[in-house]
Amino acid sequence: MVANAQLLLSIEDLAVSFDGFRAVDGINLYLNEGELRVIIGPNGAGKTALLDLVCGKTRATGGSILFRDKQLRGMTENQIVHAGVGRKFQAPSIYESLSVFENLELTYPKGRNVIGSLFFRRTSEVEERIQATADMVGLGDRLEDLAGLLSHGQKQWLEIAMLLIQDPQLLMLDEPVAGMSQAERQQTAELLNRISQDRSVLIIEHDMKFVEQIASKVTVLDQGKVLAEGNIDRVKNDERVIERYLGH
Amino acid sequence: MTTILRLLGGRLEWLICLGVFAALLLVVLPLAFNGYFLNLLGRYLALAFVAIGLVMCWGYGGMLSLGQGVFFGLGGYAMAMFLKLEASTPEATARQSTPGIPDFMDWNQLTALPWWWEPFNSFSFTLAALLLIPAAVAYVFGYALFKRRVSGVYFAIVTLSLAAAMSILIVGQQGYTGGANGITDFQTLLGWDITTDSARYVIYYICVFLLLGCILLGQWILSSRAGRVLIAVRDEENRVRFSGYSVEDFKIFVFMVAAVFSAIGGAMYALQASFISPSQVGIGLSVELVVLCAVGGRFSLLGAAFGALLIKTAEMYLSDLFPQLWTILFGLILLVVVLAFPKGLAGLYELTRDYALAHFGSSQSDAAVEEHADKRSLHGREEGFLVRAKRILGGIR
Numbered sequence: 060m061v062a063n064a065q066l067l068l069s070i071e072d073l074a075v076s077f078d079g080f081r082a083v084d085g086i087n088l089y090l091n092e093g094e095l096r097v098i099i100g101p102n103g104a105g106k107t108a109l110l111d112l113v114c115g116k117t118r119a120t121g122g123s124i125l126f127r128d129k130q131l132r133g134m135t136e137n138q139i140v141h142a143g144v145g146r147k148f149q150a151p152s153i154y155e156s157l158s159v160f161e162n163l164e165l166t167y168p169k170g171r172n173v174i175g176s177l178f179f180r181r182t183s184e185v186e187e188r189i190q191a192t193a194d195m196v197g198l199g200d201r202l203e204d205l206a207g208l209l210s211h212g213q214k215q216w217l218e219i220a221m222l223l224i225q226d227p228q229l230l231m232l233d234e235p236v237a238g239m240s241q242a243e244r245q246q247t248a249e250l251l252n253r254i255s256q257d258r259s260v261l262i263i264e265h266d267m268k269f270v271e272q273i274a275s276k277v278t279v280l281d282q283g284k285v286l287a288e289g290n291i292d293r294v295k296n297d298e299r300v301i302e303r304y305l306g307h
Numbered sequence: 308m309t310t311i312l313r314l315l316g317g318r319l320e321w322l323i324c325l326g327v328f329a330a331l332l333l334v335v336l337p338l339a340f341n342g343y344f345l346n347l348l349g350r351y352l353a354l355a356f357v358a359i360g361l362v363m364c365w366g367y368g369g370m371l372s373l374g375q376g377v378f379f380g381l382g383g384y385a386m387a388m389f390l391k392l393e394a395s396t397p398e399a400t401a402r403q404s405t406p407g408i409p410d411f412m413d414w415n416q417l418t419a420l421p422w423w424w425e426p427f428n429s430f431s432f433t434l435a436a437l438l439l440i441p442a443a444v445a446y447v448f449g450y451a452l453f454k455r456r457v458s459g460v461y462f463a464i465v466t467l468s469l470a471a472a473m474s475i476l477i478v479g480q481q482g483y484t485g486g487a488n489g490i491t492d493f494q495t496l497l498g499w500d501i502t503t504d505s506a507r508y509v510i511y512y513i514c515v516f517l518l519l520g521c522i523l524l525g526q527w528i529l530s531s532r533a534g535r536v537l538i539a540v541r542d543e544e545n546r547v548r549f550s551g552y553s554v555e556d557f558k559i560f561v562f563m564v565a566a567v568f569s570a571i572g573g574a575m576y577a578l579q580a581s582f583i584s585p586s587q588v589g590i591g592l593s594v595e596l597v598v599l600c601a602v603g604g605r606f607s608l609l610g611a612a613f614g615a616l617l618i619k620t621a622e623m624y625l626s627d628l629f630p631q632l633w634t635i636l637f638g639l640i641l642l643v644v645v646l647a648f649p650k651g652l653a654g655l656y657e658l659t660r661d662y663a664l665a666h667f668g669s670s671q672s673d674a675a676v677e678e679h680a681d682k683r684s685l686h687g688r689e690e691g692f693l694v695r696a697k698r699i700l701g702g703i704r
Contacts, residue, residue, distance in 0.1 A: 114549060116545075116549075135553070137548065137551050137552055137553045140549060140550065140551035141551055145549075146549045148545065148546070148549075152543045152545060153543065153546065154538065154539045154542045154546070155542055155543075156538060156542055157535060157538060157539065157542075161535055164532075164535075165532070165535055165536065165539055165547075165550065166550045166551075170532050171551050171552050173533060173557055173560045176531060176536055176557075177528065177531045177532070178531070179531065179532040218546075221546075221550065225550065225551065
């Protein structure tokens, strides 16, 4: 990690309530440039809701989300993407009736308005970038295949690759290894360690074994609040965390 | 054979299909039919404009519009208003209590031409209006709906009510619109008698060239990145949104394109039928067009255009022979197509082509690829064909 790390994302007093239920209730979270942070917590703790707020899927009812110097609250989803935030959903969301190549090409950050997309041309630069990104997630030889034919794990990697090609400063992943085999988990851990060298990564994860493989620092959420935060070993031995989450 | 096709990709095949379709419209039909029947075929081709708009908007964009008749009607009425004004010279309408205004206005005790009819005295204004007004309506409507994330069934219902509202409005404002009778009784376009046989041929050819132009333009849009964005929106809208696209802009754009295509069709209809009425605006026509598009193939511009022509021609013959049975037969055709060929006539063509390729150009490896693809296909047969077609023809890059 870089010395004198710069602050990339600062979430302060963030809150959202759905029909009176406070899914996120005054969360503070600070993320440095180049940091990989894992968010854990029991079901309903507000983990996914937190990512939804940052990427603009749901609108916050209070607080602030500062990304670099930009306030993300109030921006539309695509503006937030343009600011440099990428979001991966829990279930693989890829375009099944397009090829792997086309999936990656569509997320290539050029020609994303109507006129631009009409005149978008597939240059060799685009092709090289797609090949390189696909190689990174181990799909380099599957470019011509329909994305719908990939295995579950490969679909997850494809979606990660689709985010990588946009080169976001902040990558948010929601349970990336859910449903993966042990070998795939291992590969995903290596992949995440590699990609977090150039950017900040925020991951929601349940599998503690996997968390230990990738994280140095974790944040524990419970009932919409931060329960504990810090080094993985310390958090693991925190009594409140054991009682609320790890114990059962 | 397979290798050649793979090298050339899918584009050559599409161009061949387009060439066959163009030859049918430009050479075969004019030779086979007299002016009267050609004029009828031209009216069916006018509906094909709407069908190709629906391919873009519904097949690709996933927005089932049950109100395309509105845009067809806007184009048709704009054209009819110009033609009607030309026919309503003071000399021709000397017997009216107010000469120089369209006859239906006179019957409804109007004594002057409404101000918004005035500009339609100009042909160039009319041409501009019949493209720009539908585009503007589609923009406003699309903006209001898509920005509020109205989609799926709700979008279909709202467009359906738009069609209903539009025809009710036209019927109700008889003095300004001709009411339920529509606008009729016009013969000349810029002094040229459009009811003669030679004029019918010329207008038919204009209609065909415009249709081919729209198909080419549509295919260009669909094969650009924008086309893939539309497919992606249909598959996984959130992913597109969170890949930095303003999904609404793309939806509005394609809805506008579909509207303009429909309006051109409407204008060509008014010109060839010498008539436009609220039934060309309302729910009936709007829904019929969706059916025509589904039968032809909602993922194929050529399929939908051909389907519209074929079904309407079949209707012309069969409804004469079996007036009572035709609607039932029409329903049966729809049923068979939806159940057996979800991709319509275009899908049927793809099946035949794949079958032919498998028998004439198949090698061991192709067969293995197919088997592999079938085994891992996602949603059974449909996807299996898609995969096979892509594998065999290559043509992704």
